[in-house]
Amino acid sequence: MPAEIVYEDAQIIAFKDIYPVAPAHILVVPKKHIPSVDDLEPGDKNLIGDLLLITQKIARQLSLAKTGYKLVFNVGRGGGQKIDHLHLHLLGGWRIKNHKLKIKNHKLKIGTCH
Numbered sequence: 001m002p003a004e005i006v007y008e009d010a011q012i013i014a015f016k017d018i019y020p021v022a023p024a025h026i027l028v029v030p031k032k033h034i035p036s037v038d039d040l041e042p043g044d045k046n047l048i049g050d051l052l053l054i055t056q057k058i059a060r061q062l063s064l065a066k067t068g069y070k071l072v073f074n075v076g077r078g079g080g081q082k083i084d085h086l087h088l089h090l091l092g093g094w095r096i097k098n099h100k101l102k103i104k105n106h107k108l109k110i111g112t113c114h
Contacts, residue, residue, distance in 0.1 A: 011030060022092060024062055026058055028054060028087065064092035072089040
């Protein structure tokens with residue numbers, strides 16, 4: 001499928017999503033086949049670190065870091081994953097006044113972790 005590539009190196013490729021859900025919607029994908037986050041192994045630690053740092057670099061280049069952005073991994077069908085290859089969604093570009101987080105009627109219980 002044709003894609004508008006925004007970044008590529010030996011390990012990672014990033015391109016515009018053909019069905020964007022945000023003004024800026026980039027998929028950042030490792031070239032190594034990993035079905036999902038649930039299939040990551042300890043040996044993938046550096047690759048995933050690089051994936052996040054490259055995503056940060058792309059967000060900065062697209063000026064998304066100035067107003068904020070979202071990073072989303074969908075895991076499994078129940079988590080919204082439609083393609084069986086790990087990919088990170090970089091979403092941003094909304095107008096700040098139109099993109100507010102609203103939390104109503106939620107009580108958070110915060111405990112300590114041991």
